Amino acid sequence: MAIIETTKLNLFYGKKQALYNVSLQFPQKQVISLIGPSGCGKSTFLRTLNRMNDLIPNVRTEGSIQVKELDVMSARTDMVDLRQRVGMVFQQPNPFPFSIYDNVAYGPRLHGMTNKWELDQIVQESLMKASLWEEVSDRMHTSALGLSGGQQQRLCIARVLAVKPEIILMDEPTAALDPISTAKIEDLIVELKEKYTILIVTHNMQQASRISDRTAFFLNGRVVEYADTKTIFLNPVEKETQDYISGRFG
Numbered sequence: 647m648a649i650i651e652t653t654k655l656n657l658f659y660g661k662k663q664a665l666y667n668v669s670l671q672f673p674q675k676q677v678i679s680l681i682g683p684s685g686c687g688k689s690t691f692l693r694t695l696n697r698m699n700d701l702i703p704n705v706r707t708e709g710s711i712q713v714k715e716l717d718v719m720s721a722r723t724d725m726v727d728l729r730q731r732v733g734m735v736f737q738q739p740n741p742f743p744f745s746i747y748d749n750v751a752y753g754p755r756l757h758g759m760t761n762k763w764e765l766d767q768i769v770q771e772s773l774m775k776a777s778l779w780e781e782v783s784d785r786m787h788t789s790a791l792g793l794s795g796g797q798q799q800r801l802c803i804a805r806v807l808a809v810k811p812e813i814i815l816m817d818e819p820t821a822a823l824d825p826i827s828t829a830k831i832e833d834l835i836v837e838l839k840e841k842y843t844i845l846i847v848t849h850n851m852q853q854a855s856r857i858s859d860r861t862a863f864f865l866n867g868r869v870v871e872y873a874d875t876k877t878i879f880l881n882p883v884e885k886e887t888q889d890y891i892s893g894r895f896g
């Protein structure tokens with residue numbers, strides 16, 4: 647069953663159209679890669695799913711997005727609720743300038759959790775799920791800004807996990823990281839799909855083929871092909887997909 651379904655999604659930045667009739671379905675508890683050359687609309691598409699584009703002036707969106715029963719584009723949709731269910735991790739790790747503990751506790755506190763015992767539990771659990779607990783358990787009250795880039799990115803993932811999302815959107819989450827930190831995040835993504843649905847924008851073809859179950863290839867704001875990852879990389883139907891994955895453009 648699809649956890650996310652977009653239907654005929656069009657998006658305009660002012661007069662410029664960036665997405666054309668994007669209709670995609672994403673099954674639960676899978677990793678889905680969004681690939682395509684720079685400027686083809688991958689990040690724009692990702693941001694429509696939790697309405698992050700609303701923060702950009704002059705954006706207009708048409709079509710529909712369902713996250714299970716939730717009509718994402720409805721004016722009645724509660725943004726705090728939506729972004730709790732559909733969390734996001736960005737290219738540059740962006741921890742708050744607070745302690746490690748306060749970064750992870752931020753979301754639960756925002757949702758009204760005040761009990762210290764409960765907060766301690768959720769912070770520890772989230773850091774464990776993000777494979778960071780062992781590295782930080784003895785310095786929870788020191789600044790998150792003292793962590794390495796890879797640790798900061800896992801902290802940002804822990805921060806998302808702490809509010810118990812169903813879906814995690816990741817926009818090039820390893821682009822700013824070294825190969826070892828990248829491998830840790832990739833392992834983590836594969837572990838997390840046991841419980842979460844993960845959409846990842848990536849320019850790294852090996853990464854997409856290593857970690858994702860399904861892959862969507864975008865070009866000029868359109869989805870050219872969407873299939874299981876093996877098919878996209880080994881046996882694509884469309885010539886444009888073949889050209890892109892074999893490095894002939896992009």
Ligand SMILES: Nc1ncnc2c1ncn2[C@@H]1O[C@H](COP(=O)(O)OP(=O)(O)OP(=O)(O)O)[C@@H](O)[C@H]1O
Nearest residue numbers: 659662664682683684685686687688689690691702
């Ligand atoms: N805030 C914005 N205002 C106006 N146009 C934008 C904005 N953000 C993106 N665009 C345009 O929309 C199109 C799609 O951009 P988008 O960033 O979604 O592509 P992308 O595939 O994620 O690219 P990249 O891989 O380089 O991050 C591009 O033509 C881009 O210039």
